[in-house]
Amino acid sequence: MQTTFLWHDYETFGVDPRRDFPAQFAALRSDAAFQPIGEPLVLYCRPPADLLPSPEACLITGITPQLAARDGVPEPEFFARIHEQMAEPGTCTLGYNSIRFDDEVTRHGLWRNFFDPYGREWRNGCSRWDLIDVARMFYALRPQGVAWPTRADGAASFKLSDLSAANHIAHSHAHDALADVEATLALARLLRSAQPRLFDYLFALREKRKAAALLDWAGQTPVLHASTRFSAERGGLAMVLPLAPHPTQPNGVIVLDLDADPQPLLELSIADIRDRVFVANKDLPEGVARIPLKTVHTNKCPALAPLATLAGVDTARIRLNVERCQRHLEQVRSRAELPGKVRQVFAEVAAYPAQAAEQDLYAGLPGNADLALAAKVRGARPDQLLAFEAQFVDPRYRELLFRYRARHHADT
Structure with missing residues (x-):
């Protein structure tokens, strides 16, 4: 094709x-x-x-x-x-x-x-x-x-x-x-x-299996990762360590930015770590640094590369201190309990509050029966729409249909 x-x-x-x-x-x-x-x-x-x-x-x-x-x-x-x-x-x-x-x-x-x-x-x-x-x-x-x-x-x-x-x-x-x-x-x-x-190498990473192969959390293999989460002063690049699969997101892998001192992650409680992960830097108390854990999603075309691609790179230009990252890597690798600990940090994040159905897409995947019924809604006459409401299994679709009728066929 x-x-x-x-x-x-x-x-x-x-x-x-x-x-x-x-x-x-x-x-x-x-x-x-x-x-x-x-x-x-x-x-x-x-x-x-x-x-x-x-x-x-x-x-x-x-x-x-x-x-x-x-x-x-x-x-x-x-x-x-x-x-x-x-x-x-x-x-x-x-x-x-x-x-x-x-x-x-x-x-x-x-x-x-x-x-x-x-x-x-x-x-x-x-x-x-x-x-x-x-x-x-x-x-x-x-x-x-x-x-x-x-x-x-x-x-x-x-x-x-x-x-x-x-x-x-x-x-x-x-x-x-x-x-x-x-x-x-x-x-x-x-x-x-x-x-x-x-x-061409980065284009191939749109296939999530290829991206997942680079995020070797089991072998604790560091990798280079470009993202908006890393500052422009660093070229948007960091050496990260894949730590564990995300506990609730099947395509997610939790990684640690190795540029930062890992001691707070190693020493703090799960609750304290959570308070320093899911927060913007500007909202932290003075003198307290954010713990740089993030989720890399293999189905979101992540920009990843093995460390070998650093050959010939002026790392000072992008403020990448490889020796410091390697020291932090050894500290983290010595703590066998850390992958389980970070999974708990991400597992216990409070769920988003219930939202209107139009904003609640990620509350769950649509079922096949509802998707088939949704296709019929698109082809239905306005006077037929109300009859579909009770047939949907997912209550979100019922609310979607109500709003759809109100916006586009108010007389129904």
Whole structure:
């Protein structure tokens, strides 16, 4: 099956993909050589009557609710057309920061409109990928061939607009979905031409089995990991140690940033560790450091590389002190009880409070019977919708259907 790439981007009426609605979608399909196939797709989404848009979002994108209402299509049609593109067999859907944001917009939009929220990510040879951590890994390990912009404080900038400007990539209007898509595609061409082996290696990690093979928690094998969780001063890169599988997330592996002193993790109680893990640095008391545990999800295309890729790398440039990391590694390896301890830390995290069904996608996977019924909802006449409500097993679907009727068929 031939793989094609669907480069995409959303503009939204807010920053929370669970609650805020899309304003615009753009996509451009390319072949494996990153040459465009066909014409770009640009859609506006008609905002629902109960939407309260963020004024700041409207100012940033230039898309007002009035514009989207005039030029847009209803949300069910909006996501039907998007799903058709993403679910085409062999499609790899990708973007810039798409795993953390755009894919969440897609998942929640498909969920609200009675599509399978996940199938287009894996079924029929489909997959997803994200270029932003690829850029971080390139900067840290193989920077040659790309111009890397810096922020006012001297740290690297991974903003798409900054990378575009530094590398003379046309990016006429940041926060216009199609302009962002075209800039992302051009950046991908540049990265692959500069370092093709690293590009192809990271692309292969969109398969979660390959990512899982690098996260050897049983053998306690350290690995390099690029993520937004690591500061730009460090190039977004850290040497991490996989400690244990996540106790409740099957695709998650708990890792420790080896740059930090592990003594608090080794000595503190589970409750005290939790207080210093699930908190932002700004919320900690003065003089208290966050314990740098994080979960790496093998199904989120993590940017990983073995330590051997450090050969020839100027580690001082990315503030990676390999000797310090190795000392911390030996301290951690000497404590056989630590994997079980961190699993308890993550197992006892308080569950999220119950939410409205539209925001409660991750409360559980939709059942097959409900997914089949949801497909019938999409094809039903408005006067038939109410009859489906009692047939759903999952109560979330009943609430979804009520809201769907209220927004799109209020007379029912």
